[in-house]
Amino acid sequence: MKYKAVFLDRDGVINHDHAYVHKIEEFEFIDGVFEACQRFIDQGYKIVVVTNQSGIGRGYYDEAQFKVLTDWMCAQFLENNVEIHGVYFCPHHPKQAQPKYLMDCNCRKPHPGMLLQAIEAHDIDPTQSIMVGDKGSDMKAAKAAGVAIKVLVRSGQTFDEKDMLAADLVCESLSGVPDLVLKDA
Template identity: 40%
Template sequence: MQKAVFLDRDGVVNIDYGYIGQIERFDIIKGTALALKKFKDMGYLTVLVTNQSGIARGKYTYSDFLKVTSFMQANLSLYDACFDGIYCCPHHENAYVEQYRVSCECRKPKPGMFYYAERDLKIDLHHSVMIGDHATDLFAARRAGISSLFLIGEHLKEESPLCPEAICYKTIGEVVEFIRKNQ
């Protein structure tokens, strides 16, 4: 079984401009590629787990998401930092696009995407880590059995009281250093 670092996308990996379905609006946060590479060098798989309600809301298509994902992976490949697994939930209970109007088990704060990754990549969830920018990211990870929870980004003031067991940092680079020192 392999340990993994799970990461949310918007606000963690890239700047969150809201409903990012076009390459032109996708900007990787400075230091992210290097941090992902360091996680890999420490023996972690890197796994993206992202709610993409913009698909369900008709803001962009699943195909658009795949194009942005390919663009992201191509950029990360320059640093040997590609994600080992990518899981997306395009669903929303109040979706505009009928095929995505589903009450699913994969939309965070539910843990479905973590279980899919566990099965597909042979991940040991107990020894894995979650990095998110919202408490719902961490709730999903906790429900899946992940106890190392990190909250980062622009929403710390509002989100940290919702998940008091989370360790809070401003950047993913700070999380890498914390884990490296405490392995």
Template identity: 55%
Template sequence: MMNKALFLDRDGIINVDHGYVHKPENFEFVEGIFELCQRAIEKGYQIFVITNQAGIARGYYDIATFETLSKWMVNEFAKHKVTISKVYFCPHHPTKGVNDFVMSCKCRKPEPGMINQAKEEYAITLMESIFIGDKISDMQAAYNAGIKSRILVDSRYTNESPSEHIEGVIRINELKQAIEFIV
């Protein structure tokens, strides 16, 4: 049996990126996210969140706070008949922070560690999967994991360098345009 996944970055894709969002009252869903996920489920995709959370390393919030927000977010999706299979997160930052999470790791995007973990835990076929993100590092992580279908939503981050691994990437201006690529 083939298991395909829709991998979503969180900040900028699921919620408006207000910078280190960690409270429900600051969490604003991006227009079209529920419809996109409903379409993905109709087409047989499992949905996963793949998110760097350097705010943990920086001491802005802790893992428990992040997990509380993630549970709230997953419940909000459920109200729209969308199941999020799992939220994967990297609490690390290679150079900036105030605690034991300041380190290089294999999970922080552009590394493919979180995607590979989902692949192992859920028997995901990455060649049939899709990754949607708003940063070059999202596209690099997807590329590094072997995901061919990569969608980059233009943001304040899409002109950051390096821009390798964006060949073959579908670029769109806003998230709701991604619906047509969920086939």
């Protein structure tokens, strides 16, 4: 059986993007995130996080610190009755990274690698799925992975017209997305 999923970018969608957030005390959830995810779960969606984390590659924090924060974040979701089925991250950067992470990989959005990994691992049907991101690169990755609905959230960001054109819908934050896309909302 194929499942449908909501793919969420992390910084700027789940939490306020304070640039290279990697400590629990810096992580500030955006209002309405848990409630929005719960509405998606109630409609049969899996929740999957796909996030570029070039701060690892740049040496600002390491994969162990990222894991500690990710485990804490997932526990916060669970406390709010939301299961995160997977967190996929890309530590690479094509130009500004330590040698180990210096590469133009297939996982860094706008490439679809993280989404394709999740689709395979969780038996997801991208044609029934949704991507919610705050950048044009999120929209491009979703399109390349065949994700049906691409939602760009403002969450304090400013976009150029190309970013907005790459999205199917534009919304202020994740909290408003269920009203736009769920038939039984």
